[in-house]
Amino acid sequence: MAESVAVRAGGEEREPAGFVFEDRPRMLEGVRAYGLIMAMWVRSTMAYRASFAMTLFGDFAVTAFDFVTILLMFTHVDALGGYSLPEIALLYGLSATAFGVCDLLLGSMDRVGGRVRDGTLDTLLVRPVPVLAQVAADRFALRRLGRITQGLLVLGYALVTLDIAWTPLKMLMLPMTVIGGAAIFGAIFIAGAAFQFVAQDASEVQNSFTYGGTTLLQYPPTVFAKDLVRGVTFVVPLAFASWLPALYVLGREYPVDLPRWVAFLSPLVAAGACGLAGLAWRAGLRSYRSTGS
Numbered sequence: 001m002a003e004s005v006a007v008r009a010g011g012e013e014r015e016p017a018g019f020v021f022e023d024r025p026r027m028l029e030g031v032r033a034y035g036l037i038m039a040m041w042v043r044s045t046m047a048y049r050a051s052f053a054m055t056l057f058g059d060f061a062v063t064a065f066d067f068v069t070i071l072l073m074f075t076h077v078d079a080l081g082g083y084s085l086p087e088i089a090l091l092y093g094l095s096a097t098a099f100g101v102c103d104l105l106l107g108s109m110d111r112v113g114g115r116v117r118d119g120t121l122d123t124l125l126v127r128p129v130p131v132l133a134q135v136a137a138d139r140f141a142l143r144r145l146g147r148i149t150q151g152l153l154v155l156g157y158a159l160v161t162l163d164i165a166w167t168p169l170k171m172l173m174l175p176m177t178v179i180g181g182a183a184i185f186g187a188i189f190i191a192g193a194a195f196q197f198v199a200q201d202a203s204e205v206q207n208s209f210t211y212g213g214t215t216l217l218q219y220p221p222t223v224f225a226k227d228l229v230r231g232v233t234f235v236v237p238l239a240f241a242s243w244l245p246a247l248y249v250l251g252r253e254y255p256v257d258l259p260r261w262v263a264f265l266s267p268l269v270a271a272g273a274c275g276l277a278g279l280a281w282r283a284g285l286r287s288y289r290s291t292g293s
Contacts, residue, residue: 026130033129037137045142052143059146063100066218067092067154081222086161087250088220093155094174095217095242098181099210100148102189105182108138109189110203110210113196122290132281135193162250170249173263180266181241185210187273188236194277194284209236217242221255229255240269 045052070092074085083091112135115121124134164170192206199205213232221229221243232238233256247254248263 030130030133034133034137038140041140055143056146059143060150063147063150081220083220086158089154089158091246092218093151093158094177094246095214096151098178099185099214100151101182102185104144106136106186106189109193110206112193113200113203116200173245173249177245180270183270184241184273187277190277191280194280197284197288213238237269240266
């Protein structure tokens with residue numbers, strides 16, 4: 001019988017020769033494991049349909065208050081940072097939808113620090129599947145679809161009310177922004193989880209870049225100091241998840257002097273961020289020592 005556990009030596013996972021999935025690429029193996037764990041949690045959730053419906057609506061309502069806050073602001077002003085309500089709705093919709101997709105798929109990554117503290121991470125290390133896939137799919141919360149739905153509704157409102165001279169490139173920019181933005185947020189989730197191997201109580205630091213980052217992107221960059229705008233453009237590339245592509249669609253200039261074609265770099269920035277996050281995760285996992293050591 002093929003062995004079904006992974007052997008860890010020197011802080012690194014190694015599969016025995018008889019590993020049952022040894023002929024599968026590592027990434028494909030992780031995706032398959034993620035899908036199986038996710039399906040298990042979905043079946044568990046749908047066993048209580050009334051409870052799921054209430055939590056789904058609750059998630060929708062709670063996130064909707066973010067946009068209600070913006071609506072209340074516009075009862076006193078005609079523009080915010082030089083942007084009208086429909087323009088801010090576009091920023092909000094792109095950011096909220098991209099983050100919602102990421103939060104649905106990777107929202108459990110902030111639990112890594114808790115697992116390190118209580119030793120439950122050890123149980124993931126002895127299973128014959130990648131640890132990242134297990135952590136990401138753990139407690140998969142289908143109720144987070146409420147956040148995505150709310151973001152899509154605001155985005156739809158923006159697209160209906162804005163007078164945009166649409167071109168094929170601008171139409172392509174919208175789905176590219178959502179996918180690239182979700183990947184950028186995902187990279188931040190994974191890098192933050194890797195940091196928790198070192199600083200076990202750092203989930204709030206991670207959340208300040210993820211949940212805090214999406215709140216930042218829901219407002220126009222002109223209301224923030226230029227140093228902050230530069231930081232989320234060149235250091236933590238959150239601007240590529242919403243601001244830069246959205247301003248290209250709106251035909252507006254970016255506060256930091258950049259050429260307009262930079263807006264199309266969102267997929268490349270997302271790929272680079274995911275690559276760096278993957279390296280950080282591997283380094284964090286290798287540095288981990290069991291609570292029994």
